[in-house]
Structure formats: C-alpha cells, structure tokens
Amino acid sequence: MVNLRDFDLNLLVIFKTIMEQRSISRSANELGLSPSAVSHALGRLRDMLNDQLFYRTAKGLEPTDRANEIIVQVEDGLAFLSNAISAQQQFVPATSTRVFSMQVADYVSGFFLPSFSSRIRQEAPNITIDIVPFSISADSVWDRVDVQIRLTPGRLKPKAVRSQRLMLDDVVVIMRPDHPSASEPMTAELYASLPHVKLSQSSTGTTVIDDALAERGLQRHSALIVSNWDTIPDLLMQTDMIAIVPSHLLSLDQRLKKLKAAPLPLEEVVFSFDLCWDKSSEKESGHKWLCETIVEVFNAQTQEVDK
Known part of the structure; x- marks a missing residue:
C-alpha cells in the first residue's frame, strides 16, 4: 500500500491531464506549469507506480495498460475529493452568479x-x-x-x-373538435390510420409508440415531424392530423382545452x-x-x- 503521507496528490491531477492531452507540452499549458515540471512529475509517478505509464508514438503519448487500468479510479477519486471540498463552500442563491x-x-x-x-x-x-x-x-x-x-x-x-x-402520466390523443374522426371510438387501428404530427426522435429520445403499434401489426403515418412541441396545437386546429400529449398538459396549455382528447389505445404506453x-x-x-x-x-x- 502507498503511504499517502508521502504521496503528492497533485501528481494524480497531472496524470489525468496527460491522459486527456496525450502531450507533455499541452498538459503543461493546461496546468499552468512548465514542460519540465510536468516531465519531472511524470517521472515521480513512474517510480511510485513502477510502470512506464506512457510511451511516445508518432501521434503523441499513448498510455500503457496499467495507465488505462487506473485512470477510472483516479478520475473517481479526484471527483470525490473535489465535491467533498466544494460541499463545504456554502452556495448562497441570493448572491451567486453561477x-x-x-x-x-x-x-x-x-x-x-x-x-x-x-x-x-x-x-x-x-x-x-x-x-x-x-x-x-x-x-x-x-x-x-x-x-x-x-x-x-x-x-x-x-x-x-x-x-x-x-x-x-397517461397519454392522450388530441385532434380538432370537428375532426372527421372526432366522434369515433379511438382504437389502435383508428389511431394508426390517421395522419400524425409528432416530435422528432431527437426531441423525445424514444420510439415507444411505433414499437407498441408494431407489436399489434400496425404502422402509423407521420405526416409531419417537428422539433418542438409549441407548434403542434396550432397545427392540429388547422389540419386533420392528430398528436399525443401527457394528460396533465391538457390543463396547463390553454390551446389544448380547445381540442378533443381521447385515451391512447395502447395501454402499456405511459410517459x-x-x-x-x-x-x-x-x-x-x-x-x-x-x-x-x-x-x-x-x-x-x-x-x-x-x-
């Protein structure tokens, strides 16, 4: 076991920086030290850990197997120490500029x-x-x-x-009140058959609706894919497209109160x-x-x- 009284924790900060920069000179610039100071620190680490840690290649410094093994523990340890110290510095909302x-x-x-x-x-x-x-x-x-x-x-x-x-939250299907299908019971088949306006997958990060339909042998037509929610209520009022929303949103967005809502006929889908x-x-x-x-x-x- 290493005697921590004899170990300079700054060496771990330098080691982490070299792992990130893969260069003595770039690491020195990042740390505000001279290249010779970084090289000296790396030499001390090599002696303490009994490993070369890095070797030179045409692309820069490459870590040894030992360096790759310990970097995760080093990063976790430094993060823990940093947070432990930061926790002692009281955050004051009224004066903070964070x-x-x-x-x-x-x-x-x-x-x-x-x-x-x-x-x-x-x-x-x-x-x-x-x-x-x-x-x-x-x-x-x-x-x-x-x-x-x-x-x-x-x-x-x-x-x-x-x-x-x-x-x-439960999911509901919304459409304009005079939509041609407004008076029909909302079934999975009807839901899949109607043209949809939906948020892009990059906005929601999920394909859960399409997956649930596929399990029933159904596929919907996404007539319009948008990147943000705000445009959807107005689009529904002017087209025959439908959309889905969390049920809580019906009471929080005044525009949705003008639309007809029905439970999504895919019972397993919740938000x-x-x-x-x-x-x-x-x-x-x-x-x-x-x-x-x-x-x-x-x-x-x-x-x-x-x-």
Missing part, C-alpha cells in the same frame, strides 16, 4: 420553465440558466449539463444516472418525467439547491392540476 445548464423535455418545458424562471428570479436573480437541446445525446452530456428533466417512456427509471421521478443528474455532482450544495428547486416547482404545478 451558470447552470439543463436539458428539459419539450413536452413539459412550456408549463415548467415560466414558473421555474419566476422562482429563480426571486431567489437567485444573478444566476444564469442555460437550456441545452436534447439533440445532444441524453446519455453523454454530463460534462456540459447539470441536470435533465427527461422523458422516460414506460414505468422504468433511467439507467446509469441518479434520478427522481417527477411525474408518471414518465424524471429529474436526472450525474452522481459525481450530487453532493455539491449549488447542485442540491437546483434539484430541490426543480422538484418543488414541478410538484406545485402538477398539484394545481390535480386539484
């Missing part, structure tokens, strides 16, 4: 963001909320995004991230909305405040609908 990045599912952004923004302006007027689109993969953004409010099709919770369920975050940041005080605020605002909104 920037938080979020991904918000398009279905709920319309009713959530106005109330959330109002709350933020009262409690933390100097922070910035950056909304990042879901066109960026929902599973590979944790270096850019603090939290997600994410559509999770079905009842299962998201994998590989920390999550808290915000809402589990779950989850607050998700990466485990490495969950103990940091600003992050905890952000998550708690999101949950409180979301609960207030949905409880108002359920009254």
